[in-house]
Amino acid sequence: xxxxxxxxxxxxxxxxxxxxxxxxxxxxxxxxxxxxxxxxxxxxxxxxxxxxxxxxxxxxxxxxxxxxxxxxxxxxxxxxxxxxxxxxxxxxxxxxxxxxxxxxxxxxxxxxxxxxxxxxxxxxxxxxxxxxxxxxxxxxxxxxxxxxxxxxxxxxxxxxxxxxxxxxxxxxxxxxxxxxxxxxxxxxxxxxxxxxxxxxxxxxxxxxxxxxxxxxxxxxxxxxxxxxxxxxxxxxxxxxxxxxxxxxxxxxxxxxxxxxxxxxxxxxxxxxxxxxxxxxxxxxxxxxxxxxxxxxxxxxxxxxxxxxxxxxxxxxxxxxxxxxxxxxxxxxxxxxxxxxxxxxxxxxxxxxxxxxxxxxxxxxxxxxxxxxxxxxxxxxxxxxxxxxxxxxxxxxxxxxxxxxxxxx
Amino acid sequence: xxxxxxxxxxxxxxxxxxxxxxxxxxxxxxxxxxxxxxxxxxxxxxxxxxxxxxxxxxxxxxxxxxxxxxxxxxxxxxxxxxxxxxxxxxxxxxxxxxxxxxxxxxxxxxxxxxxxxxxxxxxxxxxxxxxxxxxxxxxxxxxxxxxxxxxxxxxxxxxxxxxxxxxxxxxxxxxxxxxxxxxxxxxxxxxxxxxxxxxxxxxxxxxxxxxxxxxxxxxxxxxxxxxxxxxxxxxxxxxxxxxxxxxxxxxxxxxxxxxxxxxxxxxxxxxxxxxxxxxxxxxxxxxxxxxxxxxxxxxxxxxxxxxxxxxxxxxxxxxxxxxxxxxxxxxxxxxxxxxxxxxxxxxxxxxxxxxxxxxxxxxxxxxxxxxxxxxxxxxxxxxxxxxxxxxxxxxxxxxxxxxxxxxx
Numbered sequence: 001x002x003x004x005x006x007x008x009x010x011x012x013x014x015x016x017x018x019x020x021x022x023x024x025x026x027x028x029x030x031x032x033x034x035x036x037x038x039x040x041x042x043x044x045x046x047x048x049x050x051x052x053x054x055x056x057x058x059x060x061x062x063x064x065x066x067x068x069x070x071x072x073x074x075x076x077x078x079x080x081x082x083x084x085x086x087x088x089x090x091x092x093x094x095x096x097x098x099x100x101x102x103x104x105x106x107x108x109x110x111x112x113x114x115x116x117x118x119x120x121x122x123x124x125x126x127x128x129x130x131x132x133x134x135x136x137x138x139x140x141x142x143x144x145x146x147x148x149x150x151x152x153x154x155x156x157x158x159x160x161x162x163x164x165x166x167x168x169x170x171x172x173x174x175x176x177x178x179x180x181x182x183x184x185x186x187x188x189x190x191x192x193x194x195x196x197x198x199x200x201x202x203x204x205x206x207x208x209x210x211x212x213x214x215x216x217x218x219x220x221x222x223x224x225x226x227x228x229x230x231x232x233x234x235x236x237x238x239x240x241x242x243x244x245x246x247x248x249x250x251x252x253x254x255x256x257x258x259x260x261x262x263x264x265x266x267x268x269x270x271x272x273x274x275x276x277x278x279x280x281x282x283x284x285x286x287x288x289x290x291x292x293x294x295x296x297x298x299x300x301x302x303x304x305x306x307x308x309x310x311x312x313x314x315x316x317x318x319x320x321x322x323x324x325x326x327x328x329x330x331x332x333x334x335x336x337x338x339x340x341x342x343x344x345x346x347x348x349x350x351x352x353x354x355x356x357x358x359x360x361x362x363x364x365x366x367x368x369x370x371x372x373x374x375x376x377x378x379x380x381x382x383x384x385x386x387x388x389x390x391x392x393x394x395x396x397x398x399x400x401x402x403x404x405x406x407x408x
Numbered sequence: 409x410x411x412x413x414x415x416x417x418x419x420x421x422x423x424x425x426x427x428x429x430x431x432x433x434x435x436x437x438x439x440x441x442x443x444x445x446x447x448x449x450x451x452x453x454x455x456x457x458x459x460x461x462x463x464x465x466x467x468x469x470x471x472x473x474x475x476x477x478x479x480x481x482x483x484x485x486x487x488x489x490x491x492x493x494x495x496x497x498x499x500x501x502x503x504x505x506x507x508x509x510x511x512x513x514x515x516x517x518x519x520x521x522x523x524x525x526x527x528x529x530x531x532x533x534x535x536x537x538x539x540x541x542x543x544x545x546x547x548x549x550x551x552x553x554x555x556x557x558x559x560x561x562x563x564x565x566x567x568x569x570x571x572x573x574x575x576x577x578x579x580x581x582x583x584x585x586x587x588x589x590x591x592x593x594x595x596x597x598x599x600x601x602x603x604x605x606x607x608x609x610x611x612x613x614x615x616x617x618x619x620x621x622x623x624x625x626x627x628x629x630x631x632x633x634x635x636x637x638x639x640x641x642x643x644x645x646x647x648x649x650x651x652x653x654x655x656x657x658x659x660x661x662x663x664x665x666x667x668x669x670x671x672x673x674x675x676x677x678x679x680x681x682x683x684x685x686x687x688x689x690x691x692x693x694x695x696x697x698x699x700x701x702x703x704x705x706x707x708x709x710x711x712x713x714x715x716x717x718x719x720x721x722x723x724x725x726x727x728x729x730x731x732x733x734x735x736x737x738x739x740x741x742x743x744x745x746x747x748x749x750x751x752x753x754x755x756x757x758x759x760x761x762x763x764x765x766x767x768x769x770x771x772x773x774x775x776x777x778x779x780x781x782x783x784x785x786x787x788x789x790x791x792x793x794x795x796x797x798x799x800x801x802x803x804x805x806x807x808x809x810x811x812x813x814x815x816x
Binding site: 019022023054057058060061062065067068069070072073075076079080082083084086087088090091096097098100102103147148149 | 427430431462465466468469470473475476477478480481483484487488490491492494495496498499504505506508510511555556557
């Protein structure tokens, strides 16, 4: 039995956005080692701006290249940040070792730019910790079975951190970021948004997939699966942030916990389309295979034929259009509507309440905001609207569900 | 027997210094594939300026850290350039695969920042070539037995390229750079310096270790050992450059082939020092273990005791001073003289000529340039002088040995 208290701590790009900030993170890590007796394992993102710089270089050379070269390029950002963070720790007398995915055996599948972690070797990290050396792990990257470098998608370092905590059997994973907590809505959009003390895994997964950028969706999925609590907190403050936790019986459950939005949504309308499930299966499997995430789908039978509409993230619009064009016949019109947004309410309390959808639609009507596509689940209602209406809609929903007074 | 003609081509940082230049290199590679039927293996340096940027980051965080973190940081530059070069090739319909040291099994020892390649696995490169895929290999980096990333020292990508050519049993390694040839002297210092058509391995090794930056010294050593001719040529022109070749019997051998210089030299003077070989062995082995290359050493017996003087590269001055201080006793004075330079003449023809040293000293006297330290070998004479006298000395030596009229 190991007597050391291993704590996995992930630091995001903003937390490491300059040499001064890297030094500050090193100070905090050393202090936690000395005052709390922790044995940390650090996971780092690239310095903020670096991944965008690398994407821009790739875009200038070959905008559609998603070969292993693209992932290798992007993965270089974390190599820089972990090296510098390890050096900043050395300078403070803290032994540290930067580790890349290949050195640590972070194995993934081969899906370009959106790979999924399959396994992590923990023996090396544990050996280092037992020797008093802090592992400083490159987030966001993995190695596929052919030894290609893969990346996990934007925000993927969260997933690296949770996967390491899970592989070690830890109860908690700390995620340090540039916001002090998860809020009832994005405070930049909804000025009286409130910090949340707890969010349930199911809610957080919905929020992440609905546009909240605070945590990578896959990281919450992993945390839920392996029962790892995520403590999301600020790098720049000492106070606690938000705990992302399993559903507890004796916790209060407001009807709606948060309003989430995604301003980068595009809608495709296709008509007429073949009235066969083979057509839908073929179209959506091709989109999925190439990594385009299709969000809300609606289908309707009209006099002139079958109509199909669905939303995708704006980043995937070009790629989706190419796939659609090569799949549907010449008889099908393809209409692309840009500048759309998605606004959603999320809360496990919705499961036990009637009339939540009615309140949602009434609020949107009050805000004079037409809904283009809508989808619901047990714990969320989500609508695609025009981007111009987003701020108004988010504030009206936040007020309707009384989130400004939520004490959680 | 393979019927493909594998050619190893190394491109330096200036050749890859911008996206436009990377695209130009990709154009040239594609053209050589199509017109010459070559199957290239490319070796790339970091984009020019990138390694300096990374060194500067490291220097700001922890100037003396030479742990594996430092080498990992520096190695990220090549990861970016090979990814972008591979993408530029894809765009031109040329299949390419960027490869890092760990993927290729470029095994080195563990000497920080100055590692030596021990072995290279060639099966993977050959398989790729047989599939019509161009391997784009990260120069400068390797992997030590503990799977740490190592680097080979500035200019180390030359060595990567020659090592790959040697491992493949190739006769030639092409090194593309920003100068059209090796010259009889640095044209920036000696205006009427002439391009050389041939240089012998022995000469080139001396020139590289005496300050010529055109080729990495270790790359020439490897080329000589494995009989790989180096064709150094310009990335920006089609014409041939300089061939670095084994000594041939029927070639003309001028007395002196080139004047070489190194403007970054420092001299340490120690006195009095213990009159024992144990002292010298201890001092110089400690310097060597920490990677400080000691160049010219002189020792003299004076009335007040043993005097020792030696030169090191200016970059190593601080580190050398720390090592010297911790090795010699308090009774020994340590004098450090900065702003020195080294000027040398090199030529295999010196072996068969008398009086070359006399001509060298006479020329220096004519240039009114005092010599601080001097060393000679069969094929070179080398002197440490004040940096202020360097340009004058180099031009006088170039004229004395009639290099402006050398037709080679």
